[in-house]
Amino acid sequence: MDNENYEIKITGGGKERRINLSPGLFKFGAVSLALAGIIFVGSCGYSVYSAMHKQKNIEIVNEVEKAGEIRQEQILNLSKKAGELNETLQNLSQRENELRIQAGLNPPKEDKPAENPAPPESENPPEENSGGQGGPVGELSVEDVSEALSMIEERTKTRIASLDDFQTQIKARRDTLAAGAFISGTYSGEFDISKFRGTPSADSHYPSIWPVNGVVTSPYGLRWGGTDFHPGIDIANDMGTPIIATADGIVEYAGWNSGGYGNMVDINHGNGIMTRYGHASQVVVATGQAVKRGQLIAYMGSTGFSTGPHVHYEVHINGQRVNPVSYL
Numbered sequence: 001m002d003n004e005n006y007e008i009k010i011t012g013g014g015k016e017r018r019i020n021l022s023p024g025l026f027k028f029g030a031v032s033l034a035l036a037g038i039i040f041v042g043s044c045g046y047s048v049y050s051a052m053h054k055q056k057n058i059e060i061v062n063e064v065e066k067a068g069e070i071r072q073e074q075i076l077n078l079s080k081k082a083g084e085l086n087e088t089l090q091n092l093s094q095r096e097n098e099l100r101i102q103a104g105l106n107p108p109k110e111d112k113p114a115e116n117p118a119p120p121e122s123e124n125p126p127e128e129n130s131g132g133q134g135g136p137v138g139e140l141s142v143e144d145v146s147e148a149l150s151m152i153e154e155r156t157k158t159r160i161a162s163l164d165d166f167q168t169q170i171k172a173r174r175d176t177l178a179a180g181a182f183i184s185g186t187y188s189g190e191f192d193i194s195k196f197r198g199t200p201s202a203d204s205h206y207p208s209i210w211p212v213n214g215v216v217t218s219p220y221g222l223r224w225g226g227t228d229f230h231p232g233i234d235i236a237n238d239m240g241t242p243i244i245a246t247a248d249g250i251v252e253y254a255g256w257n258s259g260g261y262g263n264m265v266d267i268n269h270g271n272g273i274m275t276r277y278g279h280a281s282q283v284v285v286a287t288g289q290a291v292k293r294g295q296l297i298a299y300m301g302s303t304g305f306s307t308g309p310h311v312h313y314e315v316h317i318n319g320q321r322v323n324p325v326s327y328l
Contacts (some may be wrong), residue, residue: 076227079145082152083222089155096159096166132236132308133218134279135228136260144229148222151323204293205269207246207327211277212300212311213237220323231321232276232314239309241300243277245291246313254283254297261312262304265297272319278312279303 011017201208214237223230249269257264261278265285268274281301285291302309315324 075142075145079148079222079229080225080227082145082148083225083227086148086152086155086222089152089159092159096162132279132302132306132310133234134260134262134302134304134306134310135218135230135232135234135312136305148229151221201247204248205271205273207269207273207275207315207324209244209246209293210328211235211246211275211313212241212243214241214300214310217310220325232278232312233324234310234312236308236310237300239281239301241309242296243280243298243300243311245293245295245297246275247273247293249273249275249291251285251287251289251291251297254285254287254289257304260305262306263298263301264304267291267297272317274316276312276314276316278314279306279310281309 212235214235216233217236218230218234220230220233222228243265245267247267247269249267251265252268252274253264253266255264256262257278261276263278263280263283265277265280265283266274267277277298279301280298281303282299283297284299285297291297298311300309300311306312313324315322315327
């Protein structure tokens with residue numbers, strides 16, 4: 001049998017063709033066909049598995065993206081509610097201050113700076129359309145909302161204490177009136193604005209003065225109905241208004257920032273304190289330069305993410321942003 005040849009007949013078109021194969025060549029062909037079949041079946045199976053695995057990965061990615069969108073939407077909704085609560089507290093504060101004025105009492109000292117910061121008045125008032133706002137660009141995070149809620153919680157405690165104090169003063173005033181010993185002149189018709197601005201610290205490395213004259217157009221914290229967390233305060237004035245260093249230090253960075261700040265200056269004051277000045281039209285200091293409190297460092301502009309001429313001012317303590325008003 002091993003010496004017999006295998007004959008294959010091929011017919012077509014009225015012709016017949018014969019191919020003689022030796023036993024070895026026939027076996028080789030049979031084995032080759034079998035291997036080709038196995039490879040074909042394996043390739044088909046692998047292709048099906050890869051397609052199914054790829055589809056599974058796509059489904060997982062879609063689920064993760066959907067979960068991320070839902071999470072971001074929940075953060076935004078929570079931030080909006082926090083913004084509404086913050087606005088309610090502001091309205092409540094305004095109502096209380098109005099009632100205090102009507103009763104002949106001054107607003108609480110500890111409340112005014114946080115809710116209505118008043119930078120030094122400019123010798124040349126800003127134009128009516130100078131309402132610049134801006135800041136870095138980014139999505140709201142859980143940390144942003146958490147910090148905003150902590151601020152609201154502290155303000156709520158302050159408001160409760162202020163209302164308790166108001167109630168005590170009203171009761172004392174009522175008792176005084178009942179006794180016929182009303183003391184007039186407690187309220188002079190205007191507030192001592194100096195107590196709302198802060199005074200320069202004896203430590204020249206402590207940022208306790210305002211960086212520019214102007215009007216605060218956007219405070220620290222949630223804004224725009226809770227859709228954005230503002231990590232500093234915006235102070236608006238005319239284009240080209242001088243911007244000064246709020247304390248002694250070394251310029252850590254001076255130049256363009258692509259994250260929304262535009263022309264920006266960062267100053268390291270030592271002891272973990274850093275201040276930031278954004279949206280300048282022109283920077284007049286250089287990285288590594290030593291500056292003194294009150295020294296000119298830039299001119300007000302509207303570069304980066306900005307709606308008009310203003311300076312975006314931040315204070316960082318040990319790498320963590322804080323409310324600049326607390327240091328003014």
